[in-house]
Amino acid sequence: MEAANAKPDEAAQTRVITAATGFELPSARDLWNSRDLIYLLMRRDVAIRYKQTVIGAAWAILQPLLFALVFSLFFGRYARIPSGADVPYPVFALSGMVMWLYISTSLQRISESTVGNSQLITKVYFPRAIIPLSASAQPLVDFVVAFSIVIPVTLLYGVTPSPRILLLPALLLLAWLVVIGAGLWFSALNVRYRDITFLVPFMILVGLFMAPIVYPFDLVPSAFQPIYALNPAVGILETYRWLLFTGASGPGLLLLSPVIAAPVLLVSGAWYFQRAERDFADVI
Amino acid sequence: MALPAIEVEGVSKRYSLGSGALNVSLVDRLGDLARVPRRVISGRRAVPQIAVDSHAHEDEEFWALRDVSMRVERGEVLGLIGANGAGKSTLLKLIARITRPDTGTITLNGRVGTLLEVGTGFHPELTGRENAFLSGTILGMRRQEVADNFDEIVDFSGIGEFIDTPVKHYSSGMYVRLAFAVAAFLNPEILAVDEVLAVGDAEFQRRCLGRMQDVVNEGRTIVFVSHNLSAVQRLCPRSAWIHHGRLMAHGPTAEIISKYLRETGPQQYGGSAVLSESVARSGSGPARLSRISLIGGDGEPTDHLALGEPLRIELIFDSPTPLEDAVVELTISSAEGFRIVNAQSVDEYGTTLKLKRGPNEVTVELDLTLLPGEYNLEVALQTLGGLTVDMVERALRFSALNITYQGVQPYLWEEVRGSVRARSTWSMPGSAGMSAKPSFLQN
Numbered sequence: 182m183e184a185a186n187a188k189p190d191e192a193a194q195t196r197v198i199t200a201a202t203g204f205e206l207p208s209a210r211d212l213w214n215s216r217d218l219i220y221l222l223m224r225r226d227v228a229i230r231y232k233q234t235v236i237g238a239a240w241a242i243l244q245p246l247l248f249a250l251v252f253s254l255f256f257g258r259y260a261r262i263p264s265g266a267d268v269p270y271p272v273f274a275l276s277g278m279v280m281w282l283y284i285s286t287s288l289q290r291i292s293e294s295t296v297g298n299s300q301l302i303t304k305v306y307f308p309r310a311i312i313p314l315s316a317s318a319q320p321l322v323d324f325v326v327a328f329s330i331v332i333p334v335t336l337l338y339g340v341t342p343s344p345r346i347l348l349l350p351a352l353l354l355l356a357w358l359v360v361i362g363a364g365l366w367f368s369a370l371n372v373r374y375r376d377i378t379f380l381v382p383f384m385i386l387v388g389l390f391m392a393p394i395v396y397p398f399d400l401v402p403s404a405f406q407p408i409y410a411l412n413p414a415v416g417i418l419e420t421y422r423w424l425l426f427t428g429a430s431g432p433g434l435l436l437l438s439p440v441i442a443a444p445v446l447l448v449s450g451a452w453y454f455q456r457a458e459r460d461f462a463d464v465i
Numbered sequence: 466m467a468l469p470a471i472e473v474e475g476v477s478k479r480y481s482l483g484s485g486a487l488n489v490s491l492v493d494r495l496g497d498l499a500r501v502p503r504r505v506i507s508g509r510r511a512v513p514q515i516a517v518d519s520h521a522h523e524d525e526e527f528w529a530l531r532d533v534s535m536r537v538e539r540g541e542v543l544g545l546i547g548a549n550g551a552g553k554s555t556l557l558k559l560i561a562r563i564t565r566p567d568t569g570t571i572t573l574n575g576r577v578g579t580l581l582e583v584g585t586g587f588h589p590e591l592t593g594r595e596n597a598f599l600s601g602t603i604l605g606m607r608r609q610e611v612a613d614n615f616d617e618i619v620d621f622s623g624i625g626e627f628i629d630t631p632v633k634h635y636s637s638g639m640y641v642r643l644a645f646a647v648a649a650f651l652n653p654e655i656l657a658v659d660e661v662l663a664v665g666d667a668e669f670q671r672r673c674l675g676r677m678q679d680v681v682n683e684g685r686t687i688v689f690v691s692h693n694l695s696a697v698q699r700l701c702p703r704s705a706w707i708h709h710g711r712l713m714a715h716g717p718t719a720e721i722i723s724k725y726l727r728e729t730g731p732q733q734y735g736g737s738a739v740l741s742e743s744v745a746r747s748g749s750g751p752a753r754l755s756r757i758s759l760i761g762g763d764g765e766p767t768d769h770l771a772l773g774e775p776l777r778i779e780l781i782f783d784s785p786t787p788l789e790d791a792v793v794e795l796t797i798s799s800a801e802g803f804r805i806v807n808a809q810s811v812d813e814y815g816t817t818l819k820l821k822r823g824p825n826e827v828t829v830e831l832d833l834t835l836l837p838g839e840y841n842l843e844v845a846l847q848t849l850g851g852l853t854v855d856m857v858e859r860a861l862r863f864s865a866l867n868i869t870y871q872g873v874q875p876y877l878w879e880e881v882r883g884s885v886r887a888r889s890t891w892s893m894p895g896s897a898g899m900s901a902k903p904s905f906l907q908n
Contacts, residue, residue: 195574196573198570198572198573199571217607218602220608221598225588225599228595233590304582305585305586305604307605462563462564
């Protein structure tokens with residue numbers, strides 16, 4: 182049996198475990214060394230997401246589509262909520278819903294990820310930050326699938342997408358940084374305080390009405406707009422529609438909130454996560 | 466190059482009593498308040514167990530490990546023994562880096578692999594192949610390493626063509642075999658193992674032990690935690706005994722085990738023993754073994770048996786509530802810790818027992834002859850559903866002596882081989898039968 186698989190550099194490694202002290206961030210080297218595990222956990226989450234469903238990944242398309250339908254009917258048609266971005270209301274609602282579902286499911290999955298993997302945490306060591314990191318992948322796959330319906334529907338309503346759409350990956354990176362930063366906080370807090378399990382779905386429900394998803398930003402009274410714009414999702418959604426539709430106005434200062442929130446949440450979240458991680462196995 | 470594989474220096478680990486958390490949410494605390502009256506009404510007895518009934522002492526601390534120092538040399542296979550809750554699993558988790566010490570340091574020279582359960586990371590919806598890669602990687606292998614060993618893993622598991630079937634369709638045997646096959650190809654310099662060998666059929670266990678032996682021969686270091694003294698004896702040349710969070714002894718296994726059996730607990734030597742709540746025991750309760758007596762041939766409690774003397778054990782179980790479908794199990798182990806004889810009330814001609822409220826006397830007679838040596842009685846009270854109500858691993862010690870009882874042959878040799886004498890009939894073809902007694906014993 183030939184299984185001489187320990188790399189010489191790893192064979193020589195020495196590790197000293199002590200009581201935890203001081204300021205620490207998750208070690209980038211440890212995370213890089215665990216890239217295989219991150220990849221396989223991501224693949225697991227993607228693989229099991231639609232197992233034992235009849236229509237499978239079509240759910241990723243169906244959910245925003247049905248949401249958009251309901252809102253188009255009740256908000257767009259009956260309540261006469263105006264559309265924004267110079268596109269028909271169904272296009273406006275569908276595009277907003279696809280992005281909102283990405284942000285909200287990411288936040289929820291990442292927040293639940295540590296407790297959901299408690300079996301692993303109590304039985305084997307690996308850098309714990311792998312868990313929220315790998316949980317962030319599956320919603321992104323859902324987004325790509327769901328987004329594939331946005332363009333045809335847009336064209337169907339006679340709207341030509343803007344060439345700015347090519348910048349979408351950069352915006353997604355920004356959105357990912359914001360949700361992973363917030364998710365690091367929530368996933369670490371959730372280990373000790375299961376209150377997070379209730380808080381996050383509540384935030385998501387409220388967030389649906391506290392961001393320009395099914396109504397345009399202009400509808401918010403101008404006096405209230407600065408506070409409203411503190412929610413990073415607002416800047417992300419406004420930028421997103423500007424990238425998608427030629428007639429949409431630029432996000433301007435609204436982009437400030439996510440751009441500042443991303444590094445602040447990421448660094449503070451990573452710091453808190455690393456601090457809390459020490460006790461995960463004892464507390465979870 | 467005399468770097469030890471593991472160096473533990475002054476390590477302590479503290480837990481808060483109660484919820485196990487250092488802090489609990491407000492909601493939890495309100496929940497605790499709501500539970501108090503119910504506990505009073507039900508009249509449940511206070512059992513000195515950690516994390517069960519200790520909400521009243523939430524601020525108190527419990528030291529799972531206290532100032533433990535030891536060296537494990539490279540290539541050493543170390544057994545960690547001790548009663549339930551002694552701290553041996555905590556030490557293993559510290560070595561495995563699952564949790565951190567509160568004081569002291571642990572220095573690890575080499576990659577550490579951990580086997581605390583069978584099938585770490587297995588997901589029922591994934592196929593055997595996907596799970597092999599996932600679990601292997603979680604346990605510390607690279608994806609490439611799993612791929613390199615994949616054919617051997619499949620061979621070792623005996624799963625064959627089912628490797629591409631979701632494991633939720635596997636039988637529990639198949640599941641365990643695949644999980645173990647993956648673990649068997651772990652190749653860290655240091656392996657932390659917890660009792661996982663207790664699963665699987667005998668043949669598979671044998672192969673796993675063989676594989677573990679290979680790992681040892683490759684010069685890797687193993688730390689093995691087990692309640693099963695026999696397994697420790699077989700696998701580990703050296704052992705450490707942990708008691709109430711402290712390292713009591715560390716050395717050659719035979720020495721450590723006999724020291725452990727000799728010194729721990731209020732275990733009584735022979736006769737009739739009253740077992741208080743504080744005896745090292747496990748199980749859900751509330752029924753408890755409160756007394757055990759070894760009765761000799763003359764009907765009196767004794768601390769020794771002559772060769773061939775009938776063996777009767779009287780047990781008294783105190784139960785605050787009636788208990789249906791009870792199964793009483795008696796295990797005799799040798800001084801070295803091997804479990805050698807087992808008898809249960811549901812064996813062959815037996816039946817389940819009904820315990821009534823209050824003291825219940827249960828008597829068992831065993832038809833066997835123990836060869837000279839020291840023995841230990843272990844008693845377990847279980848339900849037919851598989852719940853362990855009470856288990857006392859070291860309930861009573863006694864000796865079997867080489868003195869004859871009512872004409873039974875004495876043991877002839879100085880070195881005793883084995884523990885139990887089989888009733889045997891000997892014959893030779895063409896002979897009318899063999900002499901009943903050796904000539905020198907005939908009078």
